[in-house]
Amino acid sequence: MRKTAGAEPSHPLFRQVYEFMLKRIERGEWKADDKLPSIRQLADELGVHRLTVFKAYRALSENGKLYVKDKSGYYVTPGSKLDRNIEEGAGVAGYRVRSPMSDIQRLPVTYQFSQALIDPGLLPNLFLSDYVKKVFDLYPKVMGTYSSVQGDEELRTTLSSHFHERYRLQLSARELLITSGAQQAINLIAGIMLGPMDAVLVERPTYSVALDIFRRAGARLVAVEISPQGYDLAAVEELMRRHKPRMFYINPTHHNPTGYTVPAKQRKLLVELAERYRCLIVEDDPFRDMYFLEEPPPPFFAYDTEGWVMYISSFSKYVAPGLRICAVACRYPFMERLIAAKSLADNGTPLLNQKIFLHYYTSPRLQQHLGKLRIALQVHKEIMEEELAATGWEWLTPQGGLSLWVKLPEAVPVDKLLARCLEHSISFVPGEICDPLGEMKSWLRLSYSFASEALLREGVRRLTAIAREIEAEEGS
Amino acid sequence: MRKTAGAEPSHPLFRQVYEFMLKRIERGEWKADDKLPSIRQLADELGVHRLTVFKAYRALSENGKLYVKDKSGYYVTPGSKLDRNIEEGAGVAGYRVRSPMSDIQRLPVTYQFSQALIDPGLLPNLFLSDYVKKVFDLYPKVMGTYSSVQGDEELRTTLSSHFHERYRLQLSARELLITSGAQQAINLIAGIMLGPMDAVLVERPTYSVALDIFRRAGARLVAVEISPQGYDLAAVEELMRRHKPRMFYINPTHHNPTGYTVPAKQRKLLVELAERYRCLIVEDDPFRDMYFLEEPPPPFFAYDTEGWVMYISSFSKYVAPGLRICAVACRYPFMERLIAAKSLADNGTPLLNQKIFLHYYTSPRLQQHLGKLRIALQVHKEIMEEELAATGWEWLTPQGGLSLWVKLPEAVPVDKLLARCLEHSISFVPGEICDPLGEMKSWLRLSYSFASEALLREGVRRLTAIAREIEAEEGS
Numbered sequence: 001m002r003k004t005a006g007a008e009p010s011h012p013l014f015r016q017v018y019e020f021m022l023k024r025i026e027r028g029e030w031k032a033d034d035k036l037p038s039i040r041q042l043a044d045e046l047g048v049h050r051l052t053v054f055k056a057y058r059a060l061s062e063n064g065k066l067y068v069k070d071k072s073g074y075y076v077t078p079g080s081k082l083d084r085n086i087e088e089g090a091g092v093a094g095y096r097v098r099s100p101m102s103d104i105q106r107l108p109v110t111y112q113f114s115q116a117l118i119d120p121g122l123l124p125n126l127f128l129s130d131y132v133k134k135v136f137d138l139y140p141k142v143m144g145t146y147s148s149v150q151g152d153e154e155l156r157t158t159l160s161s162h163f164h165e166r167y168r169l170q171l172s173a174r175e176l177l178i179t180s181g182a183q184q185a186i187n188l189i190a191g192i193m194l195g196p197m198d199a200v201l202v203e204r205p206t207y208s209v210a211l212d213i214f215r216r217a218g219a220r221l222v223a224v225e226i227s228p229q230g231y232d233l234a235a236v237e238e239l240m241r242r243h244k245p246r247m248f249y250i251n252p253t254h255h256n257p258t259g260y261t262v263p264a265k266q267r268k269l270l271v272e273l274a275e276r277y278r279c280l281i282v283e284d285d286p287f288r289d290m291y292f293l294e295e296p297p298p299p300f301f302a303y304d305t306e307g308w309v310m311y312i313s314s315f316s317k318y319v320a321p322g323l324r325i326c327a328v329a330c331r332y333p334f335m336e337r338l339i340a341a342k343s344l345a346d347n348g349t350p351l352l353n354q355k356i357f358l359h360y361y362t363s364p365r366l367q368q369h370l371g372k373l374r375i376a377l378q379v380h381k382e383i384m385e386e387e388l389a390a391t392g393w394e395w396l397t398p399q400g401g402l403s404l405w406v407k408l409p410e411a412v413p414v415d416k417l418l419a420r421c422l423e424h425s426i427s428f429v430p431g432e433i434c435d436p437l438g439e440m441k442s443w444l445r446l447s448y449s450f451a452s453e454a455l456l457r458e459g460v461r462r463l464t465a466i467a468r469e470i471e472a473e474e475g476s
Numbered sequence: 477m478r479k480t481a482g483a484e485p486s487h488p489l490f491r492q493v494y495e496f497m498l499k500r501i502e503r504g505e506w507k508a509d510d511k512l513p514s515i516r517q518l519a520d521e522l523g524v525h526r527l528t529v530f531k532a533y534r535a536l537s538e539n540g541k542l543y544v545k546d547k548s549g550y551y552v553t554p555g556s557k558l559d560r561n562i563e564e565g566a567g568v569a570g571y572r573v574r575s576p577m578s579d580i581q582r583l584p585v586t587y588q589f590s591q592a593l594i595d596p597g598l599l600p601n602l603f604l605s606d607y608v609k610k611v612f613d614l615y616p617k618v619m620g621t622y623s624s625v626q627g628d629e630e631l632r633t634t635l636s637s638h639f640h641e642r643y644r645l646q647l648s649a650r651e652l653l654i655t656s657g658a659q660q661a662i663n664l665i666a667g668i669m670l671g672p673m674d675a676v677l678v679e680r681p682t683y684s685v686a687l688d689i690f691r692r693a694g695a696r697l698v699a700v701e702i703s704p705q706g707y708d709l710a711a712v713e714e715l716m717r718r719h720k721p722r723m724f725y726i727n728p729t730h731h732n733p734t735g736y737t738v739p740a741k742q743r744k745l746l747v748e749l750a751e752r753y754r755c756l757i758v759e760d761d762p763f764r765d766m767y768f769l770e771e772p773p774p775p776f777f778a779y780d781t782e783g784w785v786m787y788i789s790s791f792s793k794y795v796a797p798g799l800r801i802c803a804v805a806c807r808y809p810f811m812e813r814l815i816a817a818k819s820l821a822d823n824g825t826p827l828l829n830q831k832i833f834l835h836y837y838t839s840p841r842l843q844q845h846l847g848k849l850r851i852a853l854q855v856h857k858e859i860m861e862e863e864l865a866a867t868g869w870e871w872l873t874p875q876g877g878l879s880l881w882v883k884l885p886e887a888v889p890v891d892k893l894l895a896r897c898l899e900h901s902i903s904f905v906p907g908e909i910c911d912p913l914g915e916m917k918s919w920l921r922l923s924y925s926f927a928s929e930a931l932l933r934e935g936v937r938r939l940t941a942i943a944r945e946i947e948a949e950e951g952s
Contacts, residue, residue, distance in 0.1 A: 014535070014538075015491075015494065015495065015498060015672070016672040016673040016694060017673060018491065018494075019491065019671060019672045019673060020671070020672060020673030020674065022491060023671055023674070029720075044718075045718060045719060045720070046673060046696070047696070055535075055538055059490070059494075059531075059535050059538075062490075062531055062535075117622070118620070119620075120617035120619075120620030120621055121617070121620075123617070123619065123620040125612075125616045125617050125618075125619055125620060126616065128612075128619045129609070129612035129616075132608055132609075132612065133605070133608075133609065136601075136604075136605035136608065140601045140602065140605075141596040141597070141599070141601050142601075142798055143596075143599060143601055143604045143796040143797075143798040143799060144594070144595075144596030144597075144599040144601060144796065144797055144798055145596055145797075145798050146593070146797065146798065147798075179822075180656060180822045180825075180826070181822055181823060183820070183821075183822055183823045184821060184822040184823075187820055187821055187822070195495060195496070195499055196491070196492040196495045196496060197492040197493060197495060197496030197522060198496065198499070209820075209823075212820060213820055216820060218492060220522070220523070242520075242521060243521060244521070320619035320620065321619075321620060321621075321622065322618055322619040322620055322621050322622065322623075322826060322827050322828050323619060323826060323828065324822070324826045344659075344663055344685075344688060344689055344692060345659075345660060345663055345821065346655075346656045346657055346659055346660040346663070346800070346822075347657060347659045347660075347685075349656075350656070350798060350799060350800045350826065350829055351798050352798050352799065352828075352829065352832075353826055353828065353829070356828075
């Protein structure tokens with residue numbers, strides 16, 4: 001039997017036929033206790049060999065999706081629900097529910113503590129428009145021109161030397177891809193690296209949207225605890241050995257949401273582990289330049305010698321987030337795959353945005369702006385901490401980044417606090433959605449970067465007042 | 477047996493385990509004649525029930541990927557190649573080869589006839605920069621602000637009334653999604669509609685990048701011939717009945733590559749078929765306004781009453797292609813799914829680009845520009861036709877669009893012509909890649925819209941001269 005099977009030319013199609021049938025069931029196109037088309041009919045419809053359909057029917061009945069009624073044929077087992085399938089992360093395209101995070105962020109509120117974005121008022125908006133004018137003088141046809149898929153060469157060349165000077169990264173322009181924001185970068189990387197059941201290591205807690213993207217790819221999330229001291233490398237090695245993860249998604253510098261920074265000595269060691277276990281490290285590094293006192297250690301990418309680190313640098317966040325310019329650094333052949341994915345995804349990031357970013361970025365004004373911005377963010381952070389001081393809540397003062405990671409006492413359930421806050425036009429991110437295990441229910445992320453100083457102070461006051469109410473209610 | 481199987485809780489995981497193992501084999505992580513881990517080991521690694529792994533092993537050996545050596549365990553069957561898997565369109569993420577089309581288009585050549593884009597010299601570049609200035613005056617913080625995922629409401633509102641006035645489409649702003657170019661739109665739609673083995677109807681010939689996207693999704697391409705009279709509706713109905721396609725991707729107005737326009741009377745009928753067979757029509761309509769004499773019939777979307785047409789309007793192509801602004805119109809729940817996909821893909825198109833487009837678009841200048849552009853394109857077309865007149869090649873003079881679809885005589889093999897042309901810095905699109913069946917080897921697409929008039933005339937002269945050489949060689 002195996003012999004015949006092996007010889008059968010149409011067999012590599014087995015999985016596709018299997019998936020196709022499974023989807024019809026899950027979409028309810030084939031309903032509970034429906035009689036399925038005959039093997040001959042379906043084979044004709046799909047244009048595949050009958051034996052292939054026969055095997056798919058058998059596999060489906062073996063896993064309980066179908067049952068056979070005496071000799072009359074195959075029937076759909078009741079209760080093959082789609083939702084179940086999604087929960088398992090099989091990520092049936094198009095049926096995915098929206099991330100709660102994105103919904104929370106999208107709510108228009110007066111006191112915005114859920115977005116780890118910078119107050120537009122702190123950005124050099126007026127200066128920027130000059131650079132736009134400059135771009136049109138330099139490239140009068142920029143509006144009529146497409147960028148290359150990989151991104152504007154002038155920009156990539158400039159960035160490669162910037163990464164060299166500022167972050168000690170050795171790379172050439174051809175090892176950089178320009179994407180429309182860090183999220184597109186993560187999505188493209190997931191697209192080329194992850195398939196159903198592939199293991200991906202993620203920090204606990206981490207950026208919730210990344211979790212959504214990996215879940216949609218059908219990957220298995222394997223949690224790695226992050227602490228002020230970084231990771232437990234022995235535990236990481238054990239997980240790499242056991243799960244053979246395709247990648248480890250990290251945000252090791254002013255980590256989102258905790259603000260922790262992984263110490264330099266661990267960086268080299270983790271890169272060595274990644275190389276040994278052929279686990280790609282995907283280093284998301286948006287907050288590197290948002291430090292308060294001293295510069296953080298170099299990126300993991302700087303320690304990489306064998307091409308097992310991918311570096312996502314969306315520092316445009318604090319230059320002009322609206323431009324959505326992000327750069328991904330990686331080695332070949334990974335880069336080749338990324339370019340192919342970008343090519344199908346949108347055929348290249350708009351040239352205008354790249355040129356505006358390039359010219360503003362290379363201006364002396366950027367560094368002045370950066371210095372001011374760091375101070376402003378530190379002031380924001382201190383305002384938030386002042387207003388929280390009386391609460392007795394727990395957090396670690398971050399050395400950079402845009403948020404506080406706060407632990408509430410038992411007496412103040414975060415879900416209840418969030419519900420009440422939203423009624424009062426205050427939003428924040430509940431820790432639960434940052435946790436790949438969906439726990440951390442007593443934590444929350446409060447971003448101090450987006451609200452103006454006045455709204456920040458007032459908003460945190462109101463938030464803590466609401467918390468006191470709840471505490472009183474719970475106590476009584 | 478089936479009973480136990482049905483009861484087994486871990487069973488819905490079967491497919492994922494199966495796919496995961498298949499991928500390890502295809503990636504060569506498990507090599508030919510390797511002994512596989514024991515069922516217990518793999519079950520532990522994946523954290524699933526042993527029975528699930530056992531069934532996956534059995535399914536894999538049934539389809540010839542594994543073989544059993546006496547009682548010692550499972551081994552990998554030699555020759556489970558990845559490329560084979562890709563040819564079948566299973567589209568293993570990250571291993572997909574780049575589309576030949578995009579490679580041809582990317583080649584920098586002097587005589588550019590492969591890009592169906594408009595000569596940047598024909599675009600109102602100078603005017604545009606004024607509007608950019610205006611945008612910064614109106615929205616000083618536009619660089620610091622993210623757009624909503626669905627797209628700027630002001631733009632969507634404006635476009636919905638535009639679509640109503642110009643194209644007779646009844647829709648509200650919430651039925652529009654702004655994407656970064658038509659290609660992203662097609663990619664997002666494929667993402668929510670198509671999975672492995674799903675049938676998708678495509679015109680023959682059609683836009684080759686769309687074919688790449690559908691293949692990557694693992695879909696089955698089912699070809700529908702398009703002629704100057706449109707489609708054979710009886711044939712289409714038969715295909716819908718037989719293949720139950722999830723969608724029909726069409727470009728019915730100044731069709732790419734042929735230039736044909738599907739007559740009005742067919743539009744209503746096809747929409748009715750789509751509704752009857754629950755087959756989503758995806759109407760890609762970038763060339764609607766690029767007519768020479770008379771306006772084309774209304775879009776299919778205008779005839780849709782039950783929400784079975786999705787409309788992709790990338791008319792920004794002739795306004796400011798560099799902005800990459802495209803609008804997709806569709807009804808709920810499709811729109812809800814599209815927004816979720818867009819949310820994960822890039823979290824929204826840059827606001828700056830949307831605002832620039834909005835303000836230029838609503839200006840009186842656009843209509844002046846459009847009138848001029850139509851005349852310029854017609855002149856370009858006529859230059860190309862003049863230069864081709866002596867060849868005896870066959871084409872139908874298009875009533876609009878950006879390209880000629882030309883049939884060469886046997887004596888001039890298109891592949892040979894392309895190879896020789898590229899040596900002389902002339903490029904065009906070989907018909908073969910526009911054909912879902914990979915035939916049409918004697919056809920080619922010559923775009924007259926991108927090269928300037930001078931380069932156009934000279935380039936076509938050189939191209940025809942090269943063809944005469946080849947004809948002579950072939951004859952001798």
